[in-house]
Amino acid sequence: MGKKKVAVLVGGGPAPGLNGVISSVTLESIQRGYEVVGIYNGFKWISSASFDPKVHTIALDRKVVDGIHFKGGSILGTARDSLIKNGKIDTEKVNNVKKAMEILDIGYLVTTGGDDTAFSASIVSKEIKNFYVAHVPKTIDNDLPLPGEMPTFGFQTARELGTDLLKNLLEDARTTGRWYFVVAMGRSAGHLALGMGIAAGATLTIIPEQFGDGKTTLKSVCDIIEGSMLKRKLQGMDWGIAVVAEGVAYKFGDFDQLEKVLGRPIPKDPHGHPRLAEVPLGDLLKREIENRYAEREQKITIVTKDIGYELRCADPIPFDIEYTRELGYGAMDFLLGDDYNADFKEAGAMISLVEGNLNPIPFHQIMDPDSGKKTIRLVNTYSYNYKVARAFMTLLQPNELNNPDQLSKLSSIAKMDEITIKKHFETLPRI
Structure with a gap:
């Protein structure tokens, strides 16, 4: 040549x-x-x-x-x-x-x-x-x-900068006594969200892989977050950070409930599929959790933050x-x-x-000759890495509701009687 x-x-x-x-x-x-x-x-x-x-x-x-x-x-x-x-x-x-x-x-x-x-x-x-x-x-x-x-x-750089941002937010949460709901980039996989969450010591991290091949609902995701918040308060800390990968929104199947909380219709593509990319995931989670606390006449301060674009052009x-x-x-x-x-x-x-x-x-x-796409590498939720990550999250587990002492304390903190709180979390998923 x-x-x-x-x-x-x-x-x-x-x-x-x-x-x-x-x-x-x-x-x-x-x-x-x-x-x-x-x-x-x-x-x-x-x-x-x-x-x-x-x-x-x-x-x-x-x-x-x-x-x-x-x-x-x-x-x-x-x-x-x-x-x-x-x-x-x-x-x-x-x-x-x-x-x-x-x-x-x-x-x-x-x-x-x-x-x-x-x-x-x-x-x-x-x-x-x-x-x-x-x-x-x-x-x-x-x-x-x-x-x-x-x-x-680029992943390791993005994770490092994202971790620094989470560390700052975590200190702000500690200082001001509030919660941050952080939505991290990652439509198909939760590597970035989990990597940031592990390194920064986030209270919990939710990624799409935790729900397997099936769908989930806004209620289930909020049950996980609310359970974490209550358990955290039980530990004497009424503040924290929940990191959620944006791809979790693509797992939602309860569109009527989403539109109800959002207060407007969710746009659909030419094939009739909801455009979940236009769903403000952080705001949806915040509104639902705030509504739950308001019903119990409890106060909570939640700030939402998207992290993604800040990471892409970092040195x-x-x-x-x-x-x-x-x-x-x-x-x-x-x-x-x-x-x-x-x-x-x-x-x-x-x-x-x-x-x-x-x-x-x-x-x-x-390359797939038809779609032009490569296979997606997902987070392996059966790996030792994920096992360790999960071990350091604050998560309310379904079996804790069967512990009389734990249930009594949770009931007092949540201002719900024991029967109500068990019913409230009866479909709490184990992640």
Whole structure:
């Protein structure tokens, strides 16, 4: 293929460490004698008929990338545009990408992003002949099933910053005698919520995996939180933090009750499914718990807080700096090195590491040809890690309601007689 250029782009949402990938790809490419082109805003412009190389690209050299691996964000920006339209490959966009690669004289492309970017990268790899593509996966949700249980880059940085925020909120809760309901990013999996909760010593953490494959209700989730609050007060602390992964909302099945508490209809998509992304989970939980306390003529101060966007463009911690340098170098080792034959390279691959060694995974092994999605890595609620996390949560368990002494104390604190409190928590789930 001669000395065609290397290009790099970023798609999807931000994650700490993106600049580390851009930097290492650039430096290793130059080291091997290749010019590098940075493409702005993912596939947005190169898949468009209005693509202008002078506006939508930048020549990357040592000076441009010097020191950027310390910084959050992406010097190339990012965008969620993909090469899919209505569930099918958008041939017009693919042809525009082909033209853009020819204009720029690109022979090697490194993409970094989530499912949509990976699927677009696999399409480019398949549709453009004699063209090599490597994809570096990223998400602060840590929900990609990377081999060897490796985290996705950006997760450890996000967890560390999220933990610091929770620590501050926990001290505020202690000082002011209030409760915080913190909703953490994580639509499909609860890794970030649980990781933050464990490290910060949150009172309890609720993640979608705790409910298995089934549904739950607003009542059940609020029973868990209220039970924790009462037990916490029984321990002499009428304050705390409940961390809830946003994906818990996708487990709700009681839409009528949700709309009643919310005070308005929940919007539905074209297929009639509720748009739970528009449900303010923290406010729903707060209103329901406040209503319960008001019925008992008890006062409670609850503050809701969403944590997610604050984490995505944070400066990476050393773990993610080192990790992204290895991934970026690995992408170039795969594309430009001699360890993999031309057929393997032309098929394209996702870059991963196993026990410190490069492990490129061909696109066809990880991408569902119909959905374009990768399998989701969920929190294993049977793992030792979760067992320890749960051990340090303050949780009211159903069997405690059968302990006469415990029941009497809970009855006094909750201002409910023993029969009423047992009925109140009769469907309390054990998590």
